[in-house]
Amino acid sequence: MTSGRVLAIETSCDETAAAVVDGGRTVVSSVVSSQVDLHARYGGVVPELASRAHTELIVPVVTEALAGAGLDPQGRGERPVEAVAATVGPGLVGALLVGVSAAKALAMAWEVPFVGVNHLEGHLYASLLEDPDLEMPVAILLVSGGHTLLVSMEGPGRYEVVGRTRDDAAGEAFDKVARYLGLGYPGGPAIDRAARAGDPAAVALPRAWLEEGSLDFSFSGLKTAVVNHVRAHPEVATEDVAASFQRAVVDVLVAKALEAARRIGARGICLAGGVAANSELRERATAGGEAAGLRVFVPSRSMCTDNAAMIGAAGYFRLRGVGPSSLGTGAEPSLGMREPGATLG
Numbered sequence: 470m471t472s473g474r475v476l477a478i479e480t481s482c483d484e485t486a487a488a489v490v491d492g493g494r495t496v497v498s499s500v501v502s503s504q505v506d507l508h509a510r511y512g513g514v515v516p517e518l519a520s521r522a523h524t525e526l527i528v529p530v531v532t533e534a535l536a537g538a539g540l541d542p543q544g545r546g547e548r549p550v551e552a553v554a555a556t557v558g559p560g561l562v563g564a565l566l567v568g569v570s571a572a573k574a575l576a577m578a579w580e581v582p583f584v585g586v587n588h589l590e591g592h593l594y595a596s597l598l599e600d601p602d603l604e605m606p607v608a609i610l611l612v613s614g615g616h617t618l619l620v621s622m623e624g625p626g627r628y629e630v631v632g633r634t635r636d637d638a639a640g641e642a643f644d645k646v647a648r649y650l651g652l653g654y655p656g657g658p659a660i661d662r663a664a665r666a667g668d669p670a671a672v673a674l675p676r677a678w679l680e681e682g683s684l685d686f687s688f689s690g691l692k693t694a695v696v697n698h699v700r701a702h703p704e705v706a707t708e709d710v711a712a713s714f715q716r717a718v719v720d721v722l723v724a725k726a727l728e729a730a731r732r733i734g735a736r737g738i739c740l741a742g743g744v745a746a747n748s749e750l751r752e753r754a755t756a757g758g759e760a761a762g763l764r765v766f767v768p769s770r771s772m773c774t775d776n777a778a779m780i781g782a783a784g785y786f787r788l789r790g791v792g793p794s795s796l797g798t799g800a801e802p803s804l805g806m807r808e809p810g811a812t813l814g
């Protein structure tokens with residue numbers, strides 16, 4: 470057995486992914502098979518199609534990840550890894566079950582522990598995987614298609630949620646506005662591209678700062694403001710709307726991430742989740758963080774979007790901090806991060 474190596478599987482949404490991670494910080498191999506093309510014609514992820522595609526892809530993807538790490542999945546009498554981790558939630562139940570079942574089957578066959586991982590916790594490890602010397606505490610802005618969280622991370626396994634969205638997730642707002650503007654799916658990259666050719670000051674849109682001192686977010690009012698503006702001014706250039714919308718989202722995300730870092734005495738700020746692939750967010754967070762004397766960690770785009778390496782890192786630290794999960798653990802589609810004030814066990 471190679472101590473410290475974890476095989477991780479991620480199937481919570483529309484990516485079938487597997488990775489081998491060493492010591493929670495080194496990616497030995499990572500394979501991501503995206504189903505984006507499969508769902509694009511429907512304008513969103515179709516759960517039934519996602520589960521079916523995961524079922525078809527899981528064996529080849531896991532085999533490729535093991536082979537990439539020089540491990541033989543058929544190796545008799547050998548334990549190729551120390552543990553097998555899989556995302557147990559949040560996500561689509563049918564999709565999650567494919568990864569969880571595969572991980573449990575491998576854990577049983579190899580007689581190693583199974584570790585169930587929270588997908589959101591996984592995203593927090595993106596920066597640590599790319600910068601193993603990351604100095605904590607850090608404020609992490611986790612912005613994905615389903616979640617928007619500001620998290621204070623003091624060390625692996627030690628987090629506190631300090632802000633969250635009260636309605637739509639940031640990525641959901643990008644996807645809905647893109648769909649309304651006819652920019653296609655997935656919406657985030659489409660708005661990012663369109664915004665480059667637009668004027669961010671062209672359309673006056675609201676920023677939801679919420680009550681004084683709040684680190685929470687709200688995006689549904691902004692989405693409605695975009696719709697109302699386009700209805701009233703159908704001649705407006707799509708690029709200008711995209712640029713103005715993106716500016717409004719990024720203004721609030723960056724300001725609140727910097728404020729969170731100040732309050733928790735963070736050494737740095739990190740971006741995580743699919744929306745962290747956004748060009749303007751990456752530039753503004755970098756400039757704002759540096760101006761505030763913080764280290765800024767902006768993971769590569771492929772580490773920001775769903776992958777299994779981040780699940781492997783979270784699984785490794787969970788195994789050491791909390792221990793293995795029961796083989797009776799099932800999928801938990803609405804698993805959340807615990808409420809403010811609590812740490813994630």
Ligand code: KG4
Pocket residue numbers: 482612613614615616639640641643644655656657658661742743744745746747748773774775
């Ligand atoms: O983390 P992720 O891959 O999956 C979830 O766990 O949700 O995030 C997907 C989200 C989608 O809403 C997508 O539109 C958004 O991330 N996204 C972006 C960009 N690339 C992906 N949003 C803004 N700009 C981008 N460049």
Ligand code: ZN
Pocket residue numbers: 588592613614742743774775
């Ligand atoms: Zn995600």
